Every structure is written in structure tokens, then in C-alpha cells.
Amino acid sequence: MLTRMIILSLSIVSLVGCSAPTSTPSTSTSAESIVKTQAKLVESNDRPEPTIEQQKVSASLKQSQQEYELLTQSMSGRQKIIYDLTAQVNKVDTELSDFNNRVNLYMLENKTEVVCMGALGMSLDKSNQYSKGAKELAAATTIGCGIGVISDSKFAGNVGKVFKELVKANTHANSLKEQLSDVRSKLSQETDTLEAEKAKASTLVTDIKR
Numbered sequence: 001m002l003t004r005m006i007i008l009s010l011s012i013v014s015l016v017g018c019s020a021p022t023s024t025p026s027t028s029t030s031a032e033s034i035v036k037t038q039a040k041l042v043e044s045n046d047r048p049e050p051t052i053e054q055q056k057v058s059a060s061l062k063q064s065q066q067e068y069e070l071l072t073q074s075m076s077g078r079q080k081i082i083y084d085l086t087a088q089v090n091k092v093d094t095e096l097s098d099f100n101n102r103v104n105l106y107m108l109e110n111k112t113e114v115v116c117m118g119a120l121g122m123s124l125d126k127s128n129q130y131s132k133g134a135k136e137l138a139a140a141t142t143i144g145c146g147i148g149v150i151s152d153s154k155f156a157g158n159v160g161k162v163f164k165e166l167v168k169a170n171t172h173a174n175s176l177k178e179q180l181s182d183v184r185s186k187l188s189q190e191t192d193t194l195e196a197e198k199a200k201a202s203t204l205v206t207d208i209k210r
Contacts, residue, residue, distance in 0.1 A: 092176060116149065119150050120160075
């Protein structure tokens with residue numbers, strides 16, 4: 001139908017050219033414009049419809065692009081989480097290290113009481129992380145814990161105080177260690193997830209570029 005219209009338009013243009021040689025240029029231009037528009041419509045109608053396979057490919061590409069955008073947002077948020085967890089690990093680790101240094105200094109300042117704890121039946125449990133330090137301190141000193149020393153009630157009270165402080169210190173240190181372990185575990189999980197997301201993103205990029 002469009003082809004017949006084009007032929008008809010060409011015929012009109014031909015007749016106009018023969019019967020009205022004095023027609024203005026605008027009339028000819030208008031006719032030519034109509035012909036070109038109709039020709040474009042013919043070309044558009046002649047284009048083949050996308051095949052089912054092409055439609056599937058187009059839909060798959062769109063889905064990959066959407067997944068990549070969502071994945072990019074997820075990775076950005078996860079990197080923030082990893083940054084915060086890393087800072088938390090460093091904070092707790094530093095706090096634990098500083099605390100242990102303070103406990104060791106406390107033991108040195110009260111080495112006589114630490115050395116004589118065993119003589120008064122106040123030995124630290126093996127599970128106490130400061131028991132090893134107490135033994136090493138006792139082995140490195142020449143302080144004696146004779147009857148005259150341990151029979152002093154005031155000294156015995158000081159020994160008891162030091163013993164309780166080291167037990168409390170062990171409890172606090174274990175709490176910090178648990179915090180550190182928990183944060184490190186979360187950091188490891190988030191890092192592994194981020195690496196998996198990066199691998200998925202790389203695959204999507206490859207699919208999109210095909």
C-alpha cells in the first residue's frame with residue numbers, strides 16, 4: 001500500500017512539473033518531503049521483528065545490568081562495614097595490649113606479694129594468663145617468704161589484695177579477648193562476602209560486554 005502511495009506521489013510530482021513549470025520551489029520541496037517520509041515508513045515496516053532468541057538476549061542483558069548496579073551498592077556498603085570493623089579490631093587489640101602492660105607493671109611493683117602468694121596458699125589458677133608471669137617473677141627474684149614475712153598480718157592482707165587484683169585482671173583480659181575474637185570473626189565473614197561479590201561483579205561485567 002505504501003509503495004503504491006509513493007508511486008502516486010511521484011506521478012503527482014511529475015504532473016506538477018509538466019503542467020505548472022512556473023510553480024514555486026516550496027511546492028516541489030513539500031512534495032519531496034512527503035515522498036521521503038513515506039519512504040522511511042516503508043523502510044521501518046520492512047525491518048524484521050526481533051527473534052525470540054534476540055529478545056531473550058536483550059532481557060538477559062538488562063537483568064545483568066540491574067544485578068550489577070545492586071551489587072555495586074552492596075559492595076559499597078560492605079566496604080564501610082569492613083572499615084568500621086577493622087577500626088574496632090585495632091581499638092580492642094590496643095586496649096588489651098595496654099591492659100596487659102599495666103598488669104605486668106603492677107606485678108613488678110608488688111613483686112614481693114606476688115612471689116609470696118603461693119606461700120600463703122593463694123596460687124593463681126593455671127587458666128589465669130598471669131600465672132606464668134607470676135612464676136617467672138618468683139624464679140627471677142631472691143625474695144624469701146619465711147615465717148617472719150608471711151606471719152605479718154598486714155603483709156598477708158597485701159598479698160590477698162594483689163591476688164584478687166590479678167584474678168579480676170584475668171577476667172577483664174578474657175572479656176577483651178572474647179570481644180576481639182568476635183569482631184575478628186565478623187570482619188573475616190564480611191571480607192569473604194565482599195570477595196565473593198567482587199567475583200560476581202566481574203562475571204556480570206564480562207556478560208554485559210559480550
